[in-house]
Amino acid sequence: MQTKETIVFPDYPNSLLGAISSVLRHYGVQDTHATLPELDQALQKGPRNVVFMIFDGLGVDMLEHNLAPDDFFRRHLRRELTSVYPSTTAAATTTYNSGLSPLEHGSLGWSLYFKEYCRCIDIFPNQDSFSGEEIAGGRANDRFLSYKTIYERIAEAGSGVHTYNLQPSFIPFREGPHTLVHADDVQTYCDTIAEICRNGQQNFIYAYWFEPDSTMHKQGCYTDGIKEMVRRFSAQVEAMCAQLEDTLLIVSADHGLRNVEPQPVYLNEIEELAECLLLPPSMDARAASLFVRPDRKADFPALFQKHLGADFLLLTREEAFARQLFGPGQPHPKSLDFVGDFVACAVGDRYLKYRTPNAPDKGHLYFGHHAGLTAPEMVIPLILCEMP
Structure with a gap:
């Protein structure tokens, strides 16, 4: 067993909530949360395209263990942020997609006890947390934890920007005032982003990818496979940027990961x-x-x-x-x-x-x-x- 480590509590003014709040404020959304000065300054230059890429689980620890200092992701690392709490996808990606803190949007974790059903429900797959049974009558998440998306909030602000959401095909479709694009590998993401950025419009593109989180859960955080994956992502995004003009690229994560004792x-x-x-x-x-x-x-x-x-x-x-x-x-x-x-x-x-x-x-x-x-x-x- 490892000794107790230094505790890092969420610092919400300097967190992923601050990052998405900067984007919302840039597009005229009246938002009460603190923004990030470094990101505000870059956005004030008025880039025609703003691209926000999220790699699930790509914490700073992953960058330091797997990339050389001169690799693209580390070379352009502006600063460190904290995740929200819990530092988990359900809470963090909902903050990205809503501009709300976990306290405000309610998606506090993967498995939540709904008194309305008298059961714990895995909110993303909509199944009983213990039996795996599908929850009947529609998605509990949609029924009790619905929210206005960042795309809806940006559209209501009237900035005129065209919004895009890139996501893996296994994520359920959600309609809205944005263009949804499904893709199943990072290279397709990069090619699609480059194509959108050449359309001559003002664009905001949010792109979520589920790795390296998925593989780190299964294999641990410091394998040769993870190192190769992170290096490949960095190189693919660097090659994409060579094709872009009048664009601000933001890359971050929902949380990081650490190795754990496999037996719960x-x-x-x-x-x-x-x-x-x-x-x-x-x-x-x-x-x-x-x-x-x-x-x-x-x-x-x-x-x-x-x-x-x-x-x-x-x-x-x-x-x-x-x-x-x-x-x-x-x-x-x-x-x-x-x-x-x-x-x-x-x-x-x-x-x-x-x-x-x-x-x-x-x-x-x-x-x-x-x-x-x-x-x-x-x-x-x-x-x-x-x-x-």
């Missing part, structure tokens, strides 16, 4: 903790929302510290909201539902799971993971490249 900690197998819980843990494997029996709240922190204190920081619900762990703003009603009596924030190399009687098996192991408060998970890049 099953909370149901720790009897002293399991008997304290009202519900199975929810939210994320390294950012667990814990609902505790009223008669056990007083002794739960000491028991948790005994079993998991070396790898998790336990915050009370009140502490989490007081330190704005999930961000600033007006809380979404579901955010108040989803946060339990305690939040277990990973600061070591373990992750949590829970096995119910209706779960088909223990599931696959993870060698890399995220959603915790360690630097590899929390610190992401702001890469800027200006093509006059």
Whole structure:
């Protein structure tokens, strides 16, 4: 087991929320969140094209481990930002797509307990978190966690910019005032972006790619395959930029990852903790929302510290909201539902799971993971490249 690492809390004025807020402010959206001065300055030059590329899991740690200082991504690294919390795709990409903090949009993690269904639901695939059963009656995410997209907000501001959303084909289609483009490899992304930027219009292009996150979950963060992948992405984006004019390129991530112990900690197998819980843990494997029996709240922190204190920081619900762990703003009603009596924030190399009687098996192991408060998970890049 690794020792407890330096804790990096989200710094929302200097986070990915600040990055998307800069873009919204540039296109005339009235937004109350702090923006990033470096990005504001680049946008004030008035580039005809603004391209915002997100590589899932591409934290600063990944750049430093896999790229030489003179490789494109590192050469154009303007500064470091933090992710939101939890540092996980469901929370972070929803912030990118809405311009809202996790507190405001409510998508606090991969698996959330919906009282309306009396079950934990994996919100992106819309399935029961334990049985894998599809949730009937439409997507719970759309029904209870809908939001106005950045494309809708930009259109309402009347800037006249044409907006595009590039995403993998497996992501469900969402209609709006933007042009949706599906592509299934980064080279196609780059070719498509270059083509759009030559159309003579004013364009904002947001492009999300699901790697290297997916492979790091399965293989770990520091394999030869990951190194080759990150180097290839950097080279492909550099070649794309050589074709562009009057364009600002922004590259960042939703979060980073770190290596973890592949075998999870099953909370149901720790009897002293399991008997304290009202519900199975929810939210994320390294950012667990814990609902505790009223008669056990007083002794739960000491028991948790005994079993998991070396790898998790336990915050009370009140502490989490007081330190704005999930961000600033007006809380979404579901955010108040989803946060339990305690939040277990990973600061070591373990992750949590829970096995119910209706779960088909223990599931696959993870060698890399995220959603915790360690630097590899929390610190992401702001890469800027200006093509006059």
